[in-house]
Amino acid sequence: MPSPASYLLLNPAKPSSSRLLPPPRLPARRFHVSCDAPRGSAGARSGGGGGRREVVPAGASKAKKQIVFFDSAPPVSSSQPQQGGGSATEKGEGETPTSKGGNGNAALGLLRRVTKRTLSALSNLPLAISEMFAIAALMALGTVIDQGEAPSYYFEKFPEDNPVFGFITWRWILTPGFDHMFSSPVFLGLLALLAASLMACTYTTQLPMVKVARRWSFTHSGERIRKQEFADSLPRASIQDLGVILMGAGYEVFTKGPSLYAFKGLAGRYAPIGVHLAMLFIMAGATLSATGSFKGSVDVPQGLNFVIGDVMKPRGVLSIAPDVFNTEVHVNRFYMEYYDSGEVSQFYSDLSLFNLDGKEVMRKTIKVNDPLRYGGITIYQTDWGFSALQVKKNGEGPFNLAMAQLKLNGDKKLYGTFLPLEDSDSSNPNVKGISMLARDLQSIVLYDQDGKFVGVRRPSSKLPIEINGNEILIEDAIGTTGLDLKTDPGVPIVYAGFGALMLTTCISYLSHSQIWALQDGSTVVVGGKTNRAKLEFSEEMNRLLDKVPELIGANNENIVDSKSTAT
Amino acid sequence: MLFATLEHILIHISFSTISIVITIHLITLLVRELRGLRDSSEKGMITTFSSITGFLVSRWISSGHFPLSNLYESLIFLSWALYILHTIPKIQNSKNDLSTITTPSTILTQGFATSGLLTEMHQSTILVPALQSQWLMMHVSMMLLSYATLLCGSLLSAALLIIRFQKNFDFFSKKKKNVLLKTFFFSEIENLYAKRIKNTSFPAFPNYYKYQLTERLDSWSYRVISLGFTLLTIGILCGAVWANEAWGSYWNWDPKETWAFITWTIFAIYLHSRTNPNWKGTNSALVASIGFLIIWICYFGINLLGIGLHSYGSFTLPSK
Numbered sequence: 001m002p003s004p005a006s007y008l009l010l011n012p013a014k015p016s017s018s019r020l021l022p023p024p025r026l027p028a029r030r031f032h033v034s035c036d037a038p039r040g041s042a043g044a045r046s047g048g049g050g051g052r053r054e055v056v057p058a059g060a061s062k063a064k065k066q067i068v069f070f071d072s073a074p075p076v077s078s079s080q081p082q083q084g085g086g087s088a089t090e091k092g093e094g095e096t097p098t099s100k101g102g103n104g105n106a107a108l109g110l111l112r113r114v115t116k117r118t119l120s121a122l123s124n125l126p127l128a129i130s131e132m133f134a135i136a137a138l139m140a141l142g143t144v145i146d147q148g149e150a151p152s153y154y155f156e157k158f159p160e161d162n163p164v165f166g167f168i169t170w171r172w173i174l175t176p177g178f179d180h181m182f183s184s185p186v187f188l189g190l191l192a193l194l195a196a197s198l199m200a201c202t203y204t205t206q207l208p209m210v211k212v213a214r215r216w217s218f219t220h221s222g223e224r225i226r227k228q229e230f231a232d233s234l235p236r237a238s239i240q241d242l243g244v245i246l247m248g249a250g251y252e253v254f255t256k257g258p259s260l261y262a263f264k265g266l267a268g269r270y271a272p273i274g275v276h277l278a279m280l281f282i283m284a285g286a287t288l289s290a291t292g293s294f295k296g297s298v299d300v301p302q303g304l305n306f307v308i309g310d311v312m313k314p315r316g317v318l319s320i321a322p323d324v325f326n327t328e329v330h331v332n333r334f335y336m337e338y339y340d341s342g343e344v345s346q347f348y349s350d351l352s353l354f355n356l357d358g359k360e361v362m363r364k365t366i367k368v369n370d371p372l373r374y375g376g377i378t379i380y381q382t383d384w385g386f387s388a389l390q391v392k393k394n395g396e397g398p399f400n401l402a403m404a405q406l407k408l409n410g411d412k413k414l415y416g417t418f419l420p421l422e423d424s425d426s427s428n429p430n431v432k433g434i435s436m437l438a439r440d441l442q443s444i445v446l447y448d449q450d451g452k453f454v455g456v457r458r459p460s461s462k463l464p465i466e467i468n469g470n471e472i473l474i475e476d477a478i479g480t481t482g483l484d485l486k487t488d489p490g491v492p493i494v495y496a497g498f499g500a501l502m503l504t505t506c507i508s509y510l511s512h513s514q515i516w517a518l519q520d521g522s523t524v525v526v527g528g529k530t531n532r533a534k535l536e537f538s539e540e541m542n543r544l545l546d547k548v549p550e551l552i553g554a555n556n557e558n559i560v561d562s563k564s565t566a567t
Numbered sequence: 568m569l570f571a572t573l574e575h576i577l578i579h580i581s582f583s584t585i586s587i588v589i590t591i592h593l594i595t596l597l598v599r600e601l602r603g604l605r606d607s608s609e610k611g612m613i614t615t616f617s618s619i620t621g622f623l624v625s626r627w628i629s630s631g632h633f634p635l636s637n638l639y640e641s642l643i644f645l646s647w648a649l650y651i652l653h654t655i656p657k658i659q660n661s662k663n664d665l666s667t668i669t670t671p672s673t674i675l676t677q678g679f680a681t682s683g684l685l686t687e688m689h690q691s692t693i694l695v696p697a698l699q700s701q702w703l704m705m706h707v708s709m710m711l712l713s714y715a716t717l718l719c720g721s722l723l724s725a726a727l728l729i730i731r732f733q734k735n736f737d738f739f740s741k742k743k744k745n746v747l748l749k750t751f752f753f754s755e756i757e758n759l760y761a762k763r764i765k766n767t768s769f770p771a772f773p774n775y776y777k778y779q780l781t782e783r784l785d786s787w788s789y790r791v792i793s794l795g796f797t798l799l800t801i802g803i804l805c806g807a808v809w810a811n812e813a814w815g816s817y818w819n820w821d822p823k824e825t826w827a828f829i830t831w832t833i834f835a836i837y838l839h840s841r842t843n844p845n846w847k848g849t850n851s852a853l854v855a856s857i858g859f860l861i862i863w864i865c866y867f868g869i870n871l872l873g874i875g876l877h878s879y880g881s882f883t884l885p886s887k
Contacts, residue, residue: 132832136833139826140826286818343695345696369700380815382815484815486815491811498808502801505796535783
């Protein structure tokens, strides 16, 4: 055995003790999780150790992944020959499952084979990646092509006699349903395929990984330890010290005789499973939303009411109207608040809900970002309008003048109304009167019968204004509230999926580090690997190994005697 | 008024300091590694960081809402996030190459924000009703942090690609306009070669240092993008929950939402392609570089179009 000094020469000082060559493939006992790892290289390196499992022969370099069905708890290690029928060995797995041998039922066997083949086809990683690419490309296309327009729009934009880019006519858009891309069969089909791939991959790759990751193993071979990605040896050290230091660094340490195994961050192996499951949850919830929800939109002037069931429309085939649809909603008051600059700061609607007996069951003032929830229905404040202007003319009234919305470019609204000053009859079609315009419920701009600007009044001020000999008093501005109603059974599931996805994505950032060590005489051979944070791992290991105390002098003999070397 | 002047002063301090820092960085890369200059560039970064933070805080106080309501503020926040990214490896005491990426990114972002293109957005404005929510802080800040992280990670991958295919680019090196590119990414290797070529006890690996550098870039890129992916997931999901609270549905296939989802998908492809040892390295770096473009389309391109529910960040280029 070489002296410790020559070890130092061969393996230079710590900062460069990481391996230079790419790490060799570890024996098949280590769990290699990849949906479609190349089989050729695995075959080239035979799995060592008797009594373990057969490795796929080198000739099967293009063999598809084989699926394992875990019908019963598989034995830890067995040397059963490959059995025909239902089971096959999977690369990297530590056990050979017992086959279902004795399947007298041919149809069941056929079903199993078909299922296995579909599963292995679906859980193919390149397929999943190309699905994701295709979905991304379709989504990008969906943002570029205008969605939801009438077919004549596409006839104009993509005419046949002058195709865009030389070949894109309206047929390209309308046939695959690209004008409603996000609900088109192509897109939804791809999403369903991705969901199937997710489920297949979770079942075939990640669930087995859970079983394997939990098993830890001691090595008794210094050679194997030195072949790890990070390997080092500490002359004149004790494995107990190493264990204590690792425990202090947050590792879980197990020792058995001269060998030691430590790991950290195991949750980082489980978390990707959680991510996939959370995504499946979200997809299931979204499907439920798409098929079972109700949506409705209504504009209600202040003071009026409506019945919820009247405005709701089902969105999908599974929509069932709940009893709460009989509730009547009454808009007590709609008002807006403004900044000092005159801009709107918030919209408020004071709503009361009455049930069939006329009893008020709920009252709430809602605003944007603060909806009303009752019995599974949610009412959102989304829009506003101007319903009517209440004016008094020369002390008579009050008259309710309906406000009409005038067309403006952009987001701002403009409402106007007209108060005639003469009688309108057929002989004089041009009736003169007072025009009033308003951008919001706060100020009304008044023009006289020649169209000249007269003044601005606020309904709250109760100040009269003199126009063309008439005294006009603006009493009140009655607004209309725009409400959106929704009931969605899928929302709890989707929210649960969101929470799980956020959590598991965070956890899967953790790196699963494993360290093996062996007390080899007075030297401790250490090797370790990690799946994600490779650079940080080697730096951390260097730091930790620096802390291991060096034993000098009399203690050497004790350690040499008590340890049994197993090389 | 006080706050306006304060903001004005702070933003100009930070902009000028970062210009000086970037000049120092260029000098250290091109000319010589001067210890004193490197220290002062670090101090310059700290100054810029504190003045940007001061700018954001004063804007927060003066306008009463979290400073993230239009494109200008979000760009300043993005450069602040890049500073944070620059500082994290220092706290962890690990040597990094990140500073080469983060400092130019910061200055470019800030330069664009303060430049003449967006002057009408410099004033802090009031918040429209739809944005008055606690979710504003959570969703937009998460998204911007994730953009910063993912930008950094994908630039690291792009650097990896360039270094690996350096031979193919050699015929470009004669041209002047690629000098900047070359000096940023190649001269580090040249420095390493020059300093340590005498030490022959290292194994005769022909491209040892290049290999080491690409391995480090690869590893860093993976970690940074994983972190960015987590933040992006949280940001998108926060946005979906907020949309459900505000408008009644958590996903509307809005262009911005869709492009954020596309970004998420591309980086999911990146993470998955790393599980296969055959594709690690070049192929995944290629995906990450595509991701760089996608992020800019998502963040900026959609705002240029100015459509959809996310129109708060939109701006129109001034017509000359």
